[in-house]
Amino acid sequence: MSDLPNLPHNPQDDIGTYVGLDRQDAEERARARGWTTVRSLPPGAIITMEYLAGRLNFEVENGTVHRSWQG
Incomplete structure (x- = not known):
């Protein structure tokens, strides 16, 4: 059996602390804390709902960031 691929994980981070931050500051902080994918969306954006580990x-x-969630 082959080894499992090195999959991303969710960093141990309080994602509520991003609310109220400037978009660019929030994105930079998230990447510095280990999030592999950071996605900024406008309110009401239509997005796929698949879960992706390591994404914020x-x-x-x-x-300004009004809401944050992982996956």
Whole structure:
């Protein structure tokens, strides 16, 4: 049997701390804390709902993060 691939994981991070930050600051902080994929979306964006380990999502309005969730 072959080894499992090196899959990304979710960093140990309080994702609620991103709410209220400027989009760019939030994205930079998330990458520095180990998130492999950071996605900023406008409110009401239509997105696929597949779970992706290592991804952090931001809902951004007027340049400010209003919501964050992982996957």
